Amino acid sequence: MEQRISLITLGVRDMERQAAFYDALGWQRVETQDGVIAYDLIGQTLGLYPLEKLAEDIGVDVDALGCGAMTLGHNVPSKKEVGQIIARAKEAGANVLKPASDVFWGGHHGYFEDPEGHIWEIAHNPFSPLSDKGAFRWNGFG
Template sequence: MAGAAFEPRVSLITLGARDIPRLAAFYEALGWQRTPNPHDVVAFDLIGQTLALYELDDLARDLGLPPEALGHGAMTLAHNVRNREDVAALIARAAAAGGKVLRPAGEIFWGGVIGYFADPEGHIWEIAWNPHAPLSDAGAFRWNGYGK
């Protein structure tokens, strides 16, 4: 089929938010920096992507659905770290910023360390250290070291 390629990339992750100022303050408390933005979207620059906070009602309108139809999917956002000790430190930082710890940092069957928290609106984050997938010097994640 001719046309544009669907390249293997996630460019923008948009979280529907009921209280953008509260959610933005949470991510800022984690140490993230807002990007300049003239619109009603709060954006944080990530390594190669952007995380955006967008009013839930506006997101539903854009999709042509009622807000209650969006719900919360069975999905996690993962943040991999360079050192095993960083998992517990970031879980603690998220809790101090107002997040809810869902699983404290601990060993996992595949040899790494993971923990989970939910941000103030219930978006679930996994913090992980994976000895089989070290981050690049720039911080990019590579599944099992693929693409080093």
């Protein structure tokens, strides 16, 4: 198995509400097909898929999917952008879990959850600058 993620699928209860949230963040849908709403990312795709269908695909009850302890990270090139994105997410219907703030290791970040509870970290890591196309490469914390 190669060390990469191709597709991140979020199982959601209300497809239109979730899609409207990501649309309000300024994301562009690339496809809506067979119950999937997809957004192209740099090197990956984020797909929204009905929770019941996801459970059916896996072969488990919906309750078995639970809520995993994970975050989706979005790094930005400047400290200022962290607060701007968190504010935009709040306007779009997100619940801000942690406002934009400095981190002990020298970065700046904040957290919000989308309307169905998927948690996003918006971060600026001055030690891991983004490429011209916005790709993130881990260079540590300084």
